[in-house]
Amino acid sequence: MRRIHRLVLSVLVISLAFPQAKRDPRSVALAGAYSTIADGLFAVGYNPALLAYQTDKPFMLQLIGLDFGLVSNYFSLANLNSISGDTLTDTKKRLLYDTYFRDRGLSLYQDVHLPVPVLNYASGNMAITSNLMLINNLRIPSGIMRLLLYGNAHDKRLDMELNLEMLAVAEYGFTFAVPFESFAVGATLKYLQGLFYLGVDPDSSHAELFTTNTAVYGSGTYYLRQGIGGGGLGLDVGLVSQEFNDGWKLGFSIVNLLGRIYWNRPNFIKDFLGGSDRVYGNKDDLWHLVWNGTVVTDSLAIRYSYTIDSLSAQTLSDTALFTSSQDVVRNVDANGKPVSFSTNYPSIFRIGVSKRFPDLLIASDFYTGFEDHFFARAGWTWSIGAELTRFDSFPLRIGYAWGGQDLKQLGLGFGVHKGPIIFDFALAFKNGVWIHTLKGLDLSASLVITSFKSRKSAEETAPVETTPAPVPVDQP
Numbered sequence: 001m002r003r004i005h006r007l008v009l010s011v012l013v014i015s016l017a018f019p020q021a022k023r024d025p026r027s028v029a030l031a032g033a034y035s036t037i038a039d040g041l042f043a044v045g046y047n048p049a050l051l052a053y054q055t056d057k058p059f060m061l062q063l064i065g066l067d068f069g070l071v072s073n074y075f076s077l078a079n080l081n082s083i084s085g086d087t088l089t090d091t092k093k094r095l096l097y098d099t100y101f102r103d104r105g106l107s108l109y110q111d112v113h114l115p116v117p118v119l120n121y122a123s124g125n126m127a128i129t130s131n132l133m134l135i136n137n138l139r140i141p142s143g144i145m146r147l148l149l150y151g152n153a154h155d156k157r158l159d160m161e162l163n164l165e166m167l168a169v170a171e172y173g174f175t176f177a178v179p180f181e182s183f184a185v186g187a188t189l190k191y192l193q194g195l196f197y198l199g200v201d202p203d204s205s206h207a208e209l210f211t212t213n214t215a216v217y218g219s220g221t222y223y224l225r226q227g228i229g230g231g232g233l234g235l236d237v238g239l240v241s242q243e244f245n246d247g248w249k250l251g252f253s254i255v256n257l258l259g260r261i262y263w264n265r266p267n268f269i270k271d272f273l274g275g276s277d278r279v280y281g282n283k284d285d286l287w288h289l290v291w292n293g294t295v296v297t298d299s300l301a302i303r304y305s306y307t308i309d310s311l312s313a314q315t316l317s318d319t320a321l322f323t324s325s326q327d328v329v330r331n332v333d334a335n336g337k338p339v340s341f342s343t344n345y346p347s348i349f350r351i352g353v354s355k356r357f358p359d360l361l362i363a364s365d366f367y368t369g370f371e372d373h374f375f376a377r378a379g380w381t382w383s384i385g386a387e388l389t390r391f392d393s394f395p396l397r398i399g400y401a402w403g404g405q406d407l408k409q410l411g412l413g414f415g416v417h418k419g420p421i422i423f424d425f426a427l428a429f430k431n432g433v434w435i436h437t438l439k440g441l442d443l444s445a446s447l448v449i450t451s452f453k454s455r456k457s458a459e460e461t462a463p464v465e466t467t468p469a470p471v472p473v474d475q476p
Contacts, residue, residue, distance in 0.1 A: 029413025
């Protein structure tokens with residue numbers, strides 16, 4: 001049991017230390033309203049078709065970037081202060097449970113995006129990009145939260161199925177776009193290099209708890225499986241119109257189409273971690289996970305089981321009523337080979353519109369995922385953003401996104417564009433628009449270089465049309 005506690009605690013610590021599958025400061029500041037205005041290599045991950053209109057602009061090379069976020073569905077200063085030192089009434093308990101925990105329990109999500117330095121480059125209608133992403137996703141089930149709030153409230157069944165996933169993946173992409181007369185299409189071919197995965201297997205794990213007026217009883221088994229090295233393919237496709245009617249633009253895209261990562265297959269990462277003998281799971285490994293003195297390899301899984309038998313206030317001292325065990329078990333198929341598994345890399349559909357004014361750019365997107373997993377959400381989100389371009393070298397940005405009561409975001413950001421240097425920074429408040437109500441935040445920064453010509457819009461770089469001076473008429 002202590003090891004389970006340490007594992008959960010480690011997830012929270014990692015989340016605090018590193019507090020869209022791909023983000024950059026401009027998209028964070030505009031709250032994701034980006035599918036028709038992303039520039040250069042930042043079009044990758046939003047709408048690859050936008051690269052078709054970059055042919056008149058110089059190259060773009062990202063030197064360094066960092067983006068990290070942390071969000072929960074409950075923790076905020078306002079919520080914590082509302083229950084601090086207070087005895088919750090039944091009405092407050094019901095409101096607290098129904099508002100935050102009934103459907104999803106208590107959730108914590110953290111992600112880190114690290115563009116590999118100098119391996120993000122765009123020129124003309126093509127780009128080569130790379131992105132390292134670290135994800136921690138923890139959901140404490142609603143049954144535990146109900147038990148904490150109500151005690152043994154004579155519920156028929158409490159959901160105790162824990163959701164825990166830790167994932168590291170490197171995403172490499174080649175993007176190209178083709179312009180036509182009034183629109184452009186583009187695509188990104190991706191290789192998804194899985195680095196590490198540890199998560200509770202939802203298909204093999206089960207846990208439940210029953211409460212009565214006098215006692216609590218139930219049982220559960222959690223299987224944690226590990227993946228070292230994995231691989232898969234993904235595809236982004238997009239379409240965007242040319243600007244029409246004095247600055248309007250329309251577009252849509254599907255990101256991570258058919259994306260999936262397959263684990264427990266031969267790969268070079270396990271060979272590298274295997275040390276000199278290139279065999280993973282023995283003493284010369286550069287690194288391996290150890291549980292109860294056993295090296296956890298592809299053919300093994302971690303199992304934790306518990307049983308509660310008629311536990312009540314009168315029987316708390318009887319240790320036989322609560323039993324638990326943790327061990328490492330074989331995880332092989334009928335042929336004795338490690339069981340391979342896969343994790344879905346969620347898809348996102350986006351549709352957007354933008355309008356360019358002389359000193360202002362306004363954009364809006366509607367986007368949705370097809371499942372609640374990692375960075376995707378199975379529900380529509382609307383975002384709108386504005387970028388003040390009156391000062392060419394110092395753009396200012398603001399954006400807001402709304403996806404229902406449990407998904408709100410306010411983004412703020414700025415840029416410093418001087419010659420070949422493009423620096424951008426952004427901060428976003430998540431699930432709240434004030435310091436005391438926010439339940440998470442995003443921080444993003446990026447440093448990019450381009451040629452000394454800098455990156456100007458087509459309107460700015462177009463030559464000024466001139467007409468010949470009129471021929472003077474001889475006066476009588």
